[in-house]
Every structure is written in structure tokens, then in C-alpha cells.
Amino acid sequence: MKLDIVTIFPDYFAPLDVSLLGKARQRGDVDAHVHDLRGWAHDRHRTVDDTPYGGGPGMVMKPEPWGEALDAIVPPGSSARLVVPTPSGRPFTQELAGAYAAEPWLVFACGRYEGIDARVIEDARSRMPVDEVSIGDYVLAGGESAVLVMVEAVTRLLPGVLGNAGSAADDSFAPGRMEALLEGPVYTKPPDWRGRPVPPVLMSGNHGAIARWRRDEALRRTAAIRPELIARNALDDADRRTLSE
Numbered sequence: 110m111k112l113d114i115v116t117i118f119p120d121y122f123a124p125l126d127v128s129l130l131g132k133a134r135q136r137g138d139v140d141a142h143v144h145d146l147r148g149w150a151h152d153r154h155r156t157v158d159d160t161p162y163g164g165g166p167g168m169v170m171k172p173e174p175w176g177e178a179l180d181a182i183v184p185p186g187s188s189a190r191l192v193v194p195t196p197s198g199r200p201f202t203q204e205l206a207g208a209y210a211a212e213p214w215l216v217f218a219c220g221r222y223e224g225i226d227a228r229v230i231e232d233a234r235s236r237m238p239v240d241e242v243s244i245g246d247y248v249l250a251g252g253e254s255a256v257l258v259m260v261e262a263v264t265r266l267l268p269g270v271l272g273n274a275g276s277a278a279d280d281s282f283a284p285g286r287m288e289a290l291l292e293g294p295v296y297t298k299p300p301d302w303r304g305r306p307v308p309p310v311l312m313s314g315n316h317g318a319i320a321r322w323r324r325d326e327a328l329r330r331t332a333a334i335r336p337e338l339i340a341r342n343a344l345d346d347a348d349r350r351t352l353s354e
């Protein structure tokens with residue numbers, strides 16, 4: 110996968126060089142580049158923002174630097190999808206992460222201030238698919254944190270990036286049987302810690318019982334914390350018995 114990120118804070122993406130993503134980059138599984146938008150701002154102060162037409166607080170990101178940046182990064186006719194993080198976007202979900210993991214090339218445009226001049230998105234839509242995507246309903250100063258979240262969620266789904274390929278399938282919200290269940294508790298050594306033992310079933314070696322226990326814990330946790338997710342799962346009779354307890 111090819112990733113390009115355009116931002117006025119390129120240092121924000123130093124984390125892309127560590128952990129799983131760093132290894133994926135070193136292996137060549139991910140070809141990621143971070144671009145400083147100010148490289149396409151040509152005045153003496155490398156200005157990227159200005160006051161909003163129609164008045165109102167804050168500043169808006171100017172269209173010219175963005176237009177030149179996207180023209181330089183995404184040649185006409187190439188297969189890039191532009192992802193614009195914004196609080197007014199469609200929700201970013203595990204399903205969308207899975208769809209993005211199948212994309213050959215993602216370009217992320219990190220907005221700051223009150224946002225990017227709307228004509229940048231309009232112009233980009235004339236030559237590539239564009240998604241405006243939100244990671245949640247809270248206040249952030251810009252899109253950089255959202256891009257880190259999305260890049261991690263997407264690249265961990267790429268073949269070979271996760272150490273244990275199976276673990277993505279067991280994630281909360283992973284497509285398939287664990288469609289929308291929160292993960293239950295996990296344990297490791299020691300078997301007893303501060304007088305708190307590991308649930309015996311996990312030490313039993315009975316894989317059927319262990320799988321049942323884990324699903325029951327996920328069902329109970331989901332019913333307690335995110336009851337609205339329960340209906341999104343294909344429940345069998347054993348699940349319904351657990352939820353009725």
C-alpha cells in the first residue's frame with residue numbers, strides 16, 4: 110500500500126516509523142510519505158490560511174497550496190483515494206478500515222484551523238475518489254491525530270503486518286462472527302497475581318469451552334457497555350442463553 114500524508118505538522122507523524130507500521134515500511138509492505146503543505150505555499154511567510162469569507166471566527170486553509178500539493182502528489186489518472194479527516198465526515202469504522210486496507214493508494218489531507226476551503230475537495234473529486242471521514246464526536250485541533258488513528262487501523266489489516274495474522278479476525282468489530290462485540294478480558298502469566306487467579310477455563314486446554322467462555326464474556330461486556338451493538342450480531346441459542354442470565 111502507498112500512503113501519502115499532507116500536513117503542516119510533518120513531525121506529528123514520527124510514530125509512523127515505530128512498531129508494526131515501522132517494520133511494514135522497512136519491509137516495503139507500506140510505502141508512506143509525509144509532505145509539508147508549506148512546501149506549496151510560495152509567499153515569504155509560506156502562508157496556508159486566511160480569514161473566512163462571510164466572517165466568523167478562526168481561519169480557513171487556502172485552496173492554492175492544497176491544489177498544488179495534490180496535483181504534485183497525485184498525477185492525473187492515478188489510482189489514489191483522497192481521505193480528508195473532518196468532524197463533519199462519515200464515521201470511520203472497522204468496516205471502512207477494511208475497505209481502505211484493500212486500496213492501493215491512500216492520500217490523507219490533514220486540515221487545521223476551521224478547515225480546508227471547500228473548493229479543494231470539489232476540485233479533487235473531479236479527478237479522484239474523495240472521502241470525508243470522522244473518527245468521532247469530540248473536539249480536536251486538526252486532522253493529524255485522526256490520520257494516525259486511521260493509518261494504524263488500516264495498516265494493521267494488511268497481510269504480514271500483524272505478528273499473528275489471526276488476531277485481526279478476533280478483534281472487536283472485526284467482520285464475520287465477531288461483527289460487533291467488544292473483546293472480553295485477557296490474561297497472561299502468572300496464574301495467580303495478588304490473590305487473583307486466572308479463570309480456570311483458560312487453563313483447561315478445552316478449546317471449545319474456552320471459545321464459549323470468551324464469547325460469553327464478550328456478549329456480557331457488550332450488553333453492559335454498548336447494548337446497542339448486540340442487535341448487530343448473529344446470535345445463536347447459546348448466545349441468547351448467556352444474555353438472558
Ligand SMILES: Nc1ccc2ncsc2c1
Pocket residue numbers: 194195196242243244245246247248249250251252255
Ligand atoms: N474535532 C474532530 C473530531 C473528529 C475528527 N475526525 C477526523 S478530523 C476530526 C476532528
